[in-house]
Amino acid sequence: MKLYDFPVAPSPRKVGIFIAEKGLNIPTTLINLREGDQSSKMFRAVNPRGTVPALELDDGTCLTESLAICHYLERFQPEPNLLGIDAKEQALILMWHDIATLDGYLGIAEAIRNSSELFKHRGLPGPVSYEQIPELVERGLRRSQVFFSDLEGRLTKSPYVAGNRFTYADIAAYVYVDWAARGIDIDPTEGRDALARWSEQISLRPSVGEAT
């Protein structure tokens, strides 16, 4: 296996934490998205979509999309379990992962990508150029706040996002919350005690570290 990575971006970071939790050591090539490595001939031959993370299997198959990569790694190294033991827990983790991604990640991405100079002409990820749309900054900020409040609601009832233990749903939600705290000028935990407590707890895991 070989991983193509750019740890500062949220999707690769999710996979990086997952790999660290599993204690796996996978040969890794850095694809610096800020320097355009994703458009290099070498990487396009591996992943024509030009996205990271990408996991190249020994038979040459290229897996993209964080959930797919993590699912493959969970089957490769089942311990510690991060994607659920029984059907119900597995479904709840997938559900909270999708809620965090569709409500949280997409809203935060909207706010960041449509405002930052870094993403000029790249309002959306991937190989196609889309102009920034200033109206989306405000909508993205609002979506982000709705997500943080929903997450606060969930975490007042449940110690972790998908239930009573740390899973991939926490990895995803934490990476998004931390991305927002760094990328848009707000503190998601302000006035949200359960989110603050959970966020602090996740940040202390050795797998998590600092986003660089």
Added chain:
Amino acid sequence: MKLYDFPVAPSPRKVGIFIAEKGLNIPTTLINLREGDQSSKMFRAVNPRGTVPALELDDGTCLTESLAICHYLERFQPEPNLLGIDAKEQALILMWHDIATLDGYLGIAEAIRNSSELFKHRGLPGPVSYEQIPELVERGLRRSQVFFSDLEGRLTKSPYVAGNRFTYADIAAYVYVDWAARGIDIDPTEGRDALARWSEQISLRPSVGEAT
């Protein structure tokens, strides 16, 4: 188990086709999104997010998000397999499902929800009101065309979306393509022979039927 459904919308339609492929018969309550049933006290008690599909388990747990529901049903009724046999096939199905959803569904939704009178003040799904943003119509149409072309590229190399057989990745991609054909005034299969061939083939499956 009990399903809350509104078959005309794309996410419930995916789950409906999945259930029909499995030959399952699940008691179903219609939540008419056009008449605001999602805001009823009864349904909010089941699913506070107000989204369909939602699957209520016998212990009262409410599962939302199509992939989570389908994963649960796959474990409940493993045959015919639709989410993959081994780790690699499972990962490829998850990967193509996410690509179809992030590239296809989100683009098509952008074009439809920001133009149609049906979605006035509801530019995004869910309980929060977001105004339509006219600029997103054009961006959504462009994203949709990029998705159809990428899908055409995939289907010239592979008989089905995730590989050599019909899986959940085909259900998702087909539902999105068909939604675009009905909701925005374009023919996704025009000039795309592999997509046309595949689309025709999927449409003939007894599980698929007509979106109403």
